[in-house]
Amino acid sequence: MTTAELPTTKGQQxxxxxxxxxxxxxxxxxxxxASMQEILDATGLEKGGxxxxxxxxxxxxxxxxxxxxxxxxxTRTEPLDPTQTAPDQLRTLIARFVTAPSTIPGGCPLxxxxxxxxxxNPNLRALARHAVEDWxxxxxxxxxxxxxxxxxxxxxxxxxxxxxxxxxxxGALMLSRLEAATTPLEDARDTLDHVLRAxxxxxxxxxxxxxxxxx
Amino acid sequence: MTTAELPTTKGQQxxxxxxxxxxxxxxxxxxxxASMQEILDATGLEKGGxxxxxxxxxxxxxxxxxxxxxxxxxTRTEPLDPTQTAPDQLRTLIARFVTAPSTIPGGCPLxxxxxxxxxxNPNLRALARHAVEDWxxxxxxxxxxxxxxxxxxxxxxxxxxxxxxxxxxxGALMLSRLEAATTPLEDARDTLDHVLRAxxxxxxxxxxxxxxxxx
Numbered sequence: 001m002t003t004a005e006l007p008t009t010k011g012q013q014x015x016x017x018x019x020x021x022x023x024x025x026x027x028x029x030x031x032x033x034a035s036m037q038e039i040l041d042a043t044g045l046e047k048g049g050x051x052x053x054x055x056x057x058x059x060x061x062x063x064x065x066x067x068x069x070x071x072x073x074x075t076r077t078e079p080l081d082p083t084q085t086a087p088d089q090l091r092t093l094i095a096r097f098v099t100a101p102s103t104i105p106g107g108c109p110l111x112x113x114x115x116x117x118x119x120x121n122p123n124l125r126a127l128a129r130h131a132v133e134d135w136x137x138x139x140x141x142x143x144x145x146x147x148x149x150x151x152x153x154x155x156x157x158x159x160x161x162x163x164x165x166x167x168x169x170x171g172a173l174m175l176s177r178l179e180a181a182t183t184p185l186e187d188a189r190d191t192l193d194h195v196l197r198a199x200x201x202x203x204x205x206x207x208x209x210x211x212x213x214x215x
Numbered sequence: 216m217t218t219a220e221l222p223t224t225k226g227q228q229x230x231x232x233x234x235x236x237x238x239x240x241x242x243x244x245x246x247x248x249a250s251m252q253e254i255l256d257a258t259g260l261e262k263g264g265x266x267x268x269x270x271x272x273x274x275x276x277x278x279x280x281x282x283x284x285x286x287x288x289x290t291r292t293e294p295l296d297p298t299q300t301a302p303d304q305l306r307t308l309i310a311r312f313v314t315a316p317s318t319i320p321g322g323c324p325l326x327x328x329x330x331x332x333x334x335x336n337p338n339l340r341a342l343a344r345h346a347v348e349d350w351x352x353x354x355x356x357x358x359x360x361x362x363x364x365x366x367x368x369x370x371x372x373x374x375x376x377x378x379x380x381x382x383x384x385x386g387a388l389m390l391s392r393l394e395a396a397t398t399p400l401e402d403a404r405d406t407l408d409h410v411l412r413a414x415x416x417x418x419x420x421x422x423x424x425x426x427x428x429x430x
Contacts, residue, residue: 028334032248106334114393115330119243119321129393163390163402168379171386175378178329178344187378194413195406
C-alpha cells in the first residue's frame with residue numbers, strides 16, 4: 001500500500017479491515033464456499049456494518065480480489081535489481097515464487113479465481129485475467145530489455161517465455177500444494193533455469209549456474 | 216470402460232447415468248457450487264432414485280470424480296505408439312493435451328479438484344492427488360524406458376521432467392481457459408519440445424523438429 005492509499009477515515013479503515021478478513025476466506029473456500037456469515041464472524045462487525053460497505057457478496061468478492069491481486073502481482077515482479085541481467089532478474093523472480101508462492105492463505109489467488117470463476121462468475125474471471133495480463137506484461141518487458149541489452153538471444157519470443165514461466169510456476173504450485181511437497185516447485189525452477197540458459201547468448205552464460213541435469 | 220465394467224443391471228445403468236450427469240456439474244461449479252437439485256434436474260430422476268444410489272453429496276462427488284479421473288489419466292497417457300522413441304511418445308501425449316486438454320466440460324478435473332478441495336475437502340483432494348501420481352508414474356515409466364533404450368540422456372532426472380510436463384500443461388490450460396485463447400498451450404508445447412530436445416542425445420535428434428525459436 002502506498003502512502004496515497006492509506007485509509008484515513010474510520011470508514012476507510014473498516015473497509016480495509018473487511019477486505020483483509022474476506023480475502024483469505026474467498027481464496028481458501030471460493031466464491032460459493034465462503035459465506036457472508038463467516039466473513040462477518042472474521043471481522044467481528046455487525047451485519048449492518050458489513051453491508052453498508054459491501055451491499056452484496058459479489059461486490060465484496062470483487063473488491064477483495066482486487067485487493068489481493070494487486071499485492072500478488074507486485075510481489076511476483078518487484079523489486080528488480082537493476083544491476084542484474086534480464087535472465088538473472090527472471091531467475092530472482094522465479095526463486096522468489098518458489099520460496100514464497102503466495103501472499104495469502106489458500107494458494108495462488110489468480111489460479112484459484114481462474115478455476116473457481118471460469119464457468120460461473122464472469123466479473124471475477126475478468127479480474128483474474130487482468131492480473132495475469134499484468135504479470136505477463138511485466139515479464140515481457142524484462143525479456144524485451146534483455147534482448148535490447150544483448151543478454152537474451154534476439155530470436156527469443158518474449159510472449160512464449162513469459163507464458164511458459166507463468167504456466168510452469170502456477171502448475172507447479174498446484175502440484176506442490178496437492179502433494180504437500182516443495183519438489184514440483186523446485187523441479188519447475190530447475191527446468192526454467194535451463195530454459196533461461198537456452199535463451200542466453202553463450203558469451204553471457206554463467207558456467208556455475210548449470211544446475212539442471214539435462215543439458 | 217472395459218467390458219467387465221459395463222453396467223448390466225438397471226440399477227447399475229441408473230448409477231452410471233447419475234455419474235455422467237453429476238461429473239460435469241461438479242467439474243464446472245465445484246463441490247459447494249453444484250447443488251443436488253441441479254444434479255437431480257440433469258438426471259431427470261426423482262429424489263429417492265438419486266439418494267438410493269448416493270446417500271450424500273460428498274459420496275456422489277467422490278464417485279463422480281473417480282469416474283472422471285480414470286478417464287482423464289487414460290486419455291493423457293494412452294495409447295502409445297511402440298514404434299516411437301520415448302521423446303516422440305512424450306511429444307505425442309503433449310500434442311494430444313494441447314489439442315484436447317479436457318475430456319469433460321469445465322476444464323481439467325484434476326486441477327479443478329486440487330484447487331476447489333485443497334483447503335476444504337480432504338477426500339476429494341486425496342482422489343486428485345492419486346490421479347496426479349498415476350499420471351506422473353506413467354510419464355516416468357516412458358522416460359525410464361527412453362533412458363534404457365539410449366533415446367534419452369542417462370543423466371536425466373525422470374521425476375523432474377514428469378513434474379515439468381504436468382505443471383507446464385496444467386498451468387497453460389489454466390491460462391488458455393482464462394484468456395479464451397490457445398496461445399498459452401501452444402507456447403507450452405513449444406517450450407516442452409525444446410526441453411525434450413535437450414534431454415535427447417545429439418545423435419538421436421530430428422533436425423526438422425526444431426520448432427522453437429530459442430535454441
